[in-house]
Every structure is written in C-alpha cells, then in structure tokens.
Amino acid sequence: MLSPKEIVSKMISNDAFSKWLGINILKLEKGYCKLEMKVVKEMTNGFDIAHGGICYSLADSALAFASNSHGKMALSIETSISHTKKVNIDDTLTAETEELNINPKTGLYNIRITNQNSDEIAFFKGTVFFSDKIWK
Amino acid sequence: MLSPKEIVSKMISNDAFSKWLGINILKLEKGYCKLEMKVVKEMTNGFDIAHGGICYSLADSALAFASNSHGKMALSIETSISHTKKVNIDDTLTAETEELNINPKTGLYNIRITNQNSDEIAFFKGTVFFSDKIWK
Amino acid sequence: MLSPKEIVSKMISNDAFSKWLGINILKLEKGYCKLEMKVVKEMTNGFDIAHGGICYSLADSALAFASNSHGKMALSIETSISHTKKVNIDDTLTAETEELNINPKTGLYNIRITNQNSDEIAFFKGTVFFSDKIWK
Amino acid sequence: MLSPKEIVSKMISNDAFSKWLGINILKLEKGYCKLEMKVVKEMTNGFDIAHGGICYSLADSALAFASNSHGKMALSIETSISHTKKVNIDDTLTAETEELNINPKTGLYNIRITNQNSDEIAFFKGTVFFSDKIWK
Numbered sequence: 001m002l003s004p005k006e007i008v009s010k011m012i013s014n015d016a017f018s019k020w021l022g023i024n025i026l027k028l029e030k031g032y033c034k035l036e037m038k039v040v041k042e043m044t045n046g047f048d049i050a051h052g053g054i055c056y057s058l059a060d061s062a063l064a065f066a067s068n069s070h071g072k073m074a075l076s077i078e079t080s081i082s083h084t085k086k087v088n089i090d091d092t093l094t095a096e097t098e099e100l101n102i103n104p105k106t107g108l109y110n111i112r113i114t115n116q117n118s119d120e121i122a123f124f125k126g127t128v129f130f131s132d133k134i135w136k
Numbered sequence: 137m138l139s140p141k142e143i144v145s146k147m148i149s150n151d152a153f154s155k156w157l158g159i160n161i162l163k164l165e166k167g168y169c170k171l172e173m174k175v176v177k178e179m180t181n182g183f184d185i186a187h188g189g190i191c192y193s194l195a196d197s198a199l200a201f202a203s204n205s206h207g208k209m210a211l212s213i214e215t216s217i218s219h220t221k222k223v224n225i226d227d228t229l230t231a232e233t234e235e236l237n238i239n240p241k242t243g244l245y246n247i248r249i250t251n252q253n254s255d256e257i258a259f260f261k262g263t264v265f266f267s268d269k270i271w272k
Numbered sequence: 273m274l275s276p277k278e279i280v281s282k283m284i285s286n287d288a289f290s291k292w293l294g295i296n297i298l299k300l301e302k303g304y305c306k307l308e309m310k311v312v313k314e315m316t317n318g319f320d321i322a323h324g325g326i327c328y329s330l331a332d333s334a335l336a337f338a339s340n341s342h343g344k345m346a347l348s349i350e351t352s353i354s355h356t357k358k359v360n361i362d363d364t365l366t367a368e369t370e371e372l373n374i375n376p377k378t379g380l381y382n383i384r385i386t387n388q389n390s391d392e393i394a395f396f397k398g399t400v401f402f403s404d405k406i407w408k
Numbered sequence: 409m410l411s412p413k414e415i416v417s418k419m420i421s422n423d424a425f426s427k428w429l430g431i432n433i434l435k436l437e438k439g440y441c442k443l444e445m446k447v448v449k450e451m452t453n454g455f456d457i458a459h460g461g462i463c464y465s466l467a468d469s470a471l472a473f474a475s476n477s478h479g480k481m482a483l484s485i486e487t488s489i490s491h492t493k494k495v496n497i498d499d500t501l502t503a504e505t506e507e508l509n510i511n512p513k514t515g516l517y518n519i520r521i522t523n524q525n526s527d528e529i530a531f532f533k534g535t536v537f538f539s540d541k542i543w544k
Contacts (some may be wrong), residue, residue: 016178016181017181045150082215100529123508216352237354239356259373286455287452348491351464
C-alpha cells in the first residue's frame with residue numbers, strides 16, 4: 001500500500017488546478033493535511049476580494065488529500081463552506097483539516113482556513129465516500 | 137437604482153476569476169441568472185476530471201449575480217454543493233439559479249449545474265445576506 | 273423484494289417518534305413520498321412557534337421513507353435545512369421529496385415543506401448511504 | 409440588558425418541546441451552552457434507534473440558547489447535521505456549542521453531540537441572523 005506522501009504526490013503531480021492555485025503542502029499525515037496558498041489578482045471577484053471559489057478550492061483540495069491518504073480512493077459527496085472574513089490580494093491562506101469521523105464507507109472532515117494574521121476566514125465541512133479502489 | 141444588467145455588468149467587469157473561468161451570461165433577470173462555461177485542462181485535478189472548486193466557483197458566481205441583481209449588495213454566508221457526476225475536459229457547464237426565498241435581510245437559492253448532455257452534475261444551495269448598500 | 277409500501281409500513285409500524293409527531297403518509301412511490309402532520313402545542317419553542325426540530329424531523333422521516341423505498345436499507349449521512357417562515361400551532365405541514373440523484377451507494381434528495389396556505393416554510397437537503405442490507 | 413441566564417430562562421420557560429425532550433442546561437455563558445438529555449422510547453424510529461430529529465432538536469436548542477444569550481433575538485437561517493453513530497434508548501446525550509464567528513448581523517456555530525461514553529454521535533453547524541430586537 002502506498003504511504004500518504006506517495007498517494008498525495010501522485011494526486012498533485014497531475015492536479016493542474018491545484019498548481020494554478022499555487023497550493024503548497026505544509027504537512028501531511030494519514031487523515032490529515034495542512035495546505036498553504038497565496039491570493040493573486042487573477043483570483044479576485046468584482047468586489048476586489050478573493051472569489052468564494054478560491055477558498056472553497058483550497059479546502060476541497062485539503063479534503064481530497066486528507067481523505068485519500070488512508071489508501072482508498074475517496075470521492076467528495078457533500079461539502080459546505082461559510083465565508084466569515086474578506087480575503088484580499090497577497091493574503092496567504094492556510095487550510096488545516098480535522099478528521100471528525102471515519103468508517104469503512106464514509107468520512108467527515110472540518111477544515112478551517114486562516115490568513116497570515118491567523119484570522120479565521122472560512123469554515124468548511126466535507127463528507128467523502130471511500131470507494132473500494134486502492135491507491136497504487 | 138441600477139437594473140440587473142447594469143449591476144452584473146459592473147460586477148463582472150472587475151471579476152478577474154470569472155474571466156479566467158470563461159463564464160458567459162446566458163440569461164439575467166431580477167433574482168435569476170443562467171451561466172455557461174467550458175472546462176479546460178487547467179481546471180482539472182489529479183483524477184483528470186474537473187476540480188470540485190470549478191463547479192463550486194461557477195455556482196457561486198451565479199449566486200452572486202442572481203442575488204445582487206435585486207439592487208442591494210449581497211454577501212454569501214453559507215453555501216453547500218453535492219457533486220453527482222464527473223466533469224471532463226471540454227465539457228460545457230450550465231448553471232441555473234432558482235430563488236427559493238427572499239426577505240429584507242436574507243435570500244436562499246438552489247443552483248443546478250448540467251453538462252452539454254443535460255446530465256445534472258452538481259446541486260448547490262446558497263444563503264446570502266442583503267446589506268444596506270445599494271448598487272450605483 | 274418488498275414493495276415501497278411494505279417497506280415503509282414496516283418502518284412506520286415501529287417508529288414511535290413519527291407516531292408522536294402524528295405523521296400521515298399522503299403518497300408513496302419508489303424514491304418518493306409526501307407526508308403530512310399537524311403542529312400541536314407540545315411542538316412549540318420559547319417563541320411560541322414550532323421548534324426547528326419539528327420541521328427537521330418531518331423532513332428526515334420523508335428522507336428515510338423515500339430512500340429506503342428502493343429496497344436497500346439507507347442511512348442518512350448529511351442533512352441541512354433552511355427555515356424560511358414561522359410555523360404556528362395548528363398549522364398543517366406537508367413535506368414532499370424530490371430525488372435529485374441516486375447511484376448504487378448514495379442518494380441525494382431535496383424536500384420542501386409547505387403549510388396549509390402553500391407557503392414554503394422550509395427547504396431540506398439530504399444525502400443517504402445505501403447499505404447492502406435488503407429490506408425483507 | 410438581560411443576562412444570558414435570564415434570557416435562556418425566559419426562552420425555556422415557554423419551550424414546550426425542549427421540555428418534552430427533557431433538555432437540561434449544564435452550562436451557560438455568553439455565546440456558549442452545554443445541554444444534556446436522555447433518550448426515551450418515544451424518541452426512537454423504525455430502526456429502534458433515536459430518530460434523526462432528536463439529535464437535531466437538541467443541537468438546534470443549543471444553537472438558540474448560545475446565540476440568543478448575546479442579548480439580541482437570533483433566528484436560525486441555515487443548519488446542517490451529520491449523524492455519525494447510532495443513538496440507543498437510555499443513552500444520555502450532551503451537546504456543546506463552539507462559536508466560530510459572530511458579527512453584528514450573523515453568527516456561526518459548531519455543535520458536537522456526544523453520548524455517555526464520550527462517543528461523538530453527531531456534528532451540527534448552524535448560522536443565525538441577529539435581529540434588532542433586544543431581549544427584555
């Protein structure tokens with residue numbers, strides 16, 4: 001069976017969108033990861049702040065890495081996010097996962113996103129389905 | 137007061153991320169919009185399908201346009217999305233809003249995303265807060 | 273394999289809480305149901321309107337009946353509800369399901385709750401996991 | 409302005425459904441509460457375990473008490489719950505709130521429900537709207 005690092009390294013090597021976002025893996029363990037990225041002009045919306053999709057994408061990548069790191073291919077089935085603070089150009093965002101529950105078939109994760117001042121800027125919750133396919 | 141088209145035109149003129157996504161407005165009315173975009177290589181993840189953040193971003197833009205079109209600046213406070221079908225490169229995605237409820241302070245929307253074969257590929261629900269700032 | 277009516281009849285025959293709520297099945301088909309109940313004093317909260325848990329419970333029963341009616345035992349894994357209008361004593365509530373998506377492992381449902389004046393009072397979304405156990 | 413205890417005492421004195429549930433307040437502070445209740449036969453569903461509406465109702469009461477304790481009347485606008493473990497008759501459930509974010513208009517809370525063995529049995533997230541009405 002592949003290690004968490006081998007699995008996520010496979011995932012990210014082909015992940016064009018995570019590359020476009022500039023996602024950087026700070027920490028990775030079984031069922032856990034911490035990611036970082038920097039907000040650039042191309043990620044902003046009409047209010048001159050980061051588009052809601054940017055934080056969601058960062059959190060969704062964190063969900064994918066944390067849940068797949070157990071060894072089975074995991075698919076997101078339901079996710080939600082609350083945006084609590086504006087995100088500006090040049091902000092550095094950090095997403096950290098918390099595994100609330102896993103069973104053989106599903107997993108539940110909370111992910112908090114903070115900025116460079118440790119302000120909490122979004123709260124994400126995600127449920128995944130663990131398929132029978134093993135990462136190799 | 138600005139018309140829905142004037143408001144969304146202001147929003148999108150500065151929306152760098154919606155431009156990057158290639159979002160195209162098919163239809164726009166008070167409290168309603170229908171958007172379209174095409175999936176390109178840069179939007180895919182490690183599974184060679186569109187990153188979950190792409191559908192979310194399209195739906196989140198639809199939420200922003202539909203809710204702001206009433207004339208007050210609206211802020212997303214809670215959103216959720218269920219991904220029900222894989223999205224491939226070259227797929228054309230359409231997002232259509234349904235306004236479930238609005239009152240002076242909050243609005244609730246369902247958004248369905250379909251592909252070029254009318255397959256439903258994601259279901260999004262979003263709640264916004266209507267601020268007191270009027271678009272002008 | 274049991275029919276939808278046989279399955280739900282088994283479910284409801286032991287469902288003490290649905291009985292306490294006074295839930296009445298108006299219509300039942302594979303993947304669909306429509307339920308009704310009347311709000312009584314014991315279901316109200318400190319604001320003298322129905323406790324949020326009452327609408328949730330009605331919708332959750334509708335989710336259980338609709339999803340189990342396919343023949344496999346289904347378990348709710350994630351549900352959300354938005355309350356859009358107050359519910360008063362003596363109101364009659366109707367919950368109707370819409371099956372958005374099913375695959376061998378999971379199902380996604382929207383449920384709308386209306387009162388006797390056809391006002392929409394709550395919107396519920398629920399995801400279930402289909403186990404391998406067959407109803408018999 | 410009323411204290412958190414005076415506010416919640418007003419709320420619960422008229423809360424017929426919380427009384428039916430047998431909800432007991434273990435701890436109460438500004439923006440926080442911890443509640444307890446015992447599962448009885450009348451709260452079970454057709455699977456002979458607690459109906460999903462029971463945990464939701466406990467968490468929804470916790471959300472109401474924690475958010476109203478700040479002094480303004482607060483209304484739930486969007487809530488979600490994931491059920492992660494079965495709840496049996498005679499189980500004692502504890503719900504504890506965590507205030508993730510508040511601003512003048514909205515508040516966001518996580519609520520965890522555990523049983524007498526400290527097993528986590530449900531995770532709830534709730535967003536409230538703070539009205540201009542002051543508790544008195």
